[in-house]
Amino acid sequence: MPALTDTFSLANGVTIPKIGFGTWQIPDGQAAYDATRAALDAGYRHIDTALAYGNEASVGRAVRDSGVPREEVFITTKLPAEVKTADGAREAFERSSSGLGLGPVDLYLIHAPWPWSEIGSDHRAGNIEVWKVFEELYEAGRTRSIGVSNFDVDDLESLVAATDVVPHADQIRWFVGNTQPETTAWCEQRGVLVEGYSPLATGGLLDDQTIQQVAHRCGRSVAQVAIRYLLQKGVLPLPKSTTPTRIRENADVDFELSADDVAVLDALHGTAS
Helix, strand or coil, rough: CHHCCCECCCCCCCEECCCCCCCCCCCCCCHHHHHHHHHHHHHCCCCCHHHHHHHHHHHHHHHHCCCCCCHHHHEEEEEECCCCHHHHHHHHHHHHHHHCCCCCEEEEECCCCCHHHHCEEEEEEHHHHHHHHHHHHHCCCCCEEEEECCHHHHHHHHHHHHHHCCCCCEEEEEEEEEHHHHHHHHHCCCCCCEECCCCCCCCCCCCCHHHHHHHHCCCCCHHHHHHHHHHHHHEEHHHHHHHCHHHHHHCCCCCCCHHHHHHHHHHCCCCCC
């Protein structure tokens, strides 16, 4: 499926497969191992995990056991949101690197601008401190690219004003009806790739009648339409499933939404949260 082999280019020239397989909320052990293997067997070549997910070891083992050459698989992992010190960042990276056991990481992200228990609190100084460690890891070749997640324009502005490397990616919650236009525009203007997690609004879009009508016209599923929408907007979707048939279906998006259908989807705002 070409959608799985097509790539975006990050600002530093590193290529990243256009669809990633998300592993959020997939428990460590057999579940994470089986889901990752199913994704790799289906042709996915981009796996997204995080230290906070607790499943890096299973993801790494699945990649090693898959028979797919390491250099053909793009691996993203993330620094826990509550870590805002240089020492903490170095220690967390070593834990992720060791857990995955895959050599250099392809993309390393700050998971959020604030701890999850203090959403919206000001940790700009801590993010700058952590980012300088990210720059060291990048310079040393221990990660091929660096980025952020859940950062809005203010978070991004404060970071780039005080550091040297502009984030290569910002992974944000992005789906039909929730397209974060200000952050997306800021990233596009500065060559920052936007990655969209929860492209199906964690299942919230599946019963949307407007999207169902578009899907019917296309002869596709709601999930396929929702994922295709991101791709046509230049946003990298990170669908997640533990069901092999759905894992395959989510990547079977080699079709084109018409301009009219895109306009219908554009007009949906706040349909799911």
